[in-house]
Amino acid sequence: MVIDAHHHFWQIGRNGHEWPTSGLGPIYRDFGLDDLRSEAVGVSLSGTIVVQSQAHDADTDWLLEVAANDNLILGVVGWADMLAGGAADRIAHLAQQPKLKGVRPMLQSLADDDWINQPVVAPALEALTQHDLSFDALIFARHLPAIDRLAKTYPGLRIVIDHGAKPPIARRHSHPEETRHWRELITAIARNPNVHAKLSGLVTEMMPGQPIDDLWPYADHLLEQFGPDRLMWGSDWPVVNLCQSYRSWFDQVHNHLRAMPTHSTDKIFSTNAKTFYKIKSETGVTL
Template identity: 30%
Template sequence: MVIDSHQHFWIYDEERDSWITPDMQVIRKNFLAEDLRPILKANHVDGCVAVQASQSESETDFLLQQAEANGFVKGVVGWVDLRADDLYGKLEKYSQFEKLKGFRHVVQGEPDGFLLQPEFIKGVGQLVAFGFTYDILIHQRQVREAFNFAVKLPNVHFVLDHIAKPLIKKGEIQPWADDIRRLAELPNVHCKVSGMVTEADWQNWEKEDFRPYLDVVFEAFGTERLMFGSDWPACLVAAEYEGAKGILTDYLSMFSDSEMKQVMGTNAIRFYNLDL
């Protein structure tokens, strides 16, 4: 079974979605489950996990509505204020939704040191009581901070989004590679092979551009802790769904069938405890 562990839905709002800059015109519109369904079918993908794109509880509710109305949306990674005084009660409320699997904060847009705030660490630690996971969304410059964060929370199940957004367009691999290897030493940290095309030259990337970065994450995490993610529709600024997926499937052709199945579906099913 193939699971896309990372995609988004949104009803486009120019003010809220200001991160979608004018050069991203192709994604300055609505993207809903009904739009994704035929794409998944055409690419032989059996289900997906919808991940928050804006930071509000209404975003979480919106994604849950999309999931409840569409069986192929197997899980949701939402947003909640993890520093809130009443966080436990909010998590208790959200725990009634079977498809809500975890939470994420857009840390890539926060100042250095955000992950290490005591109230944030405390909040993420509360996810364990409800079986929720946490997606780490950061830029490559924040990987060391993510290590210092995750090492304090050994009981939380973490997954690193977009291989921490290395500088693929510039062809730079250090210090990202060494930082990734260190982060991968923590057994409770997984990694999504996703979001790579948007870090490359949007118009002129080649599959070979990604191989050095794939070599690092496969060596560091192994096929047991990696999972495929399309990052649709964000990927559309640089590649169609098929192209984004093909980068990984081509690379996986050198691996065994069982290893390919792990990365393309089994790991996401296990990590997010998806009900199939």
């Protein structure tokens, strides 16, 4: 059985929506549970983690409402204004929601690469640690040194690097030095035992028509550094639809990892998401 560790829902013009914009035609519409079930046919999907897509409390509240009414959604990664004076109180409130598992500030869009380490954010980070919530890092490779500092400052904070820090796959051949730098930064960040990574969002870092084989060295490096115990598969649906289908991305990764022992692929496709996000089994025991 498969747990999708990273996907989204959104409603155009509602719940604080700002992205996607109308220029992204294939994904500029509402996406919800019925769409997910339709597109994941044949994947043996047993549960998912839905991740915020808007920097707005309304988006998080809506996702929690959706999750509360459907057992397919095992957890929600929401958003909180970590600069707000009441950030710690908001995080404490979110922590009381059974399916809220973590938060994701949208660091990739911020001008300051070291934004997360400024003192004013500390109360929010301390609240996350206190309430045992996780931290999804939506970043580019240039942010990895800041996340490294974050991981060392808060060793009790569970951190996951979304989309492998968006490696420079499209520029693999034209700018090989960027790939070398990404590899070095990934190697460094993976030394922190509280940092994990998602095998997600990689196809949208490729050029149109670029062969899928250009992607695998990046996926393999993530696997080499984080190992099968700290890497989890995610669809990044519906963003993945900009390049290919949900089922296609799943099949490609599953096929690429087919030589691994079953217990290792089970971790990547299911168990690690349960462990990292502290998903409880039907008996109420944390796996």
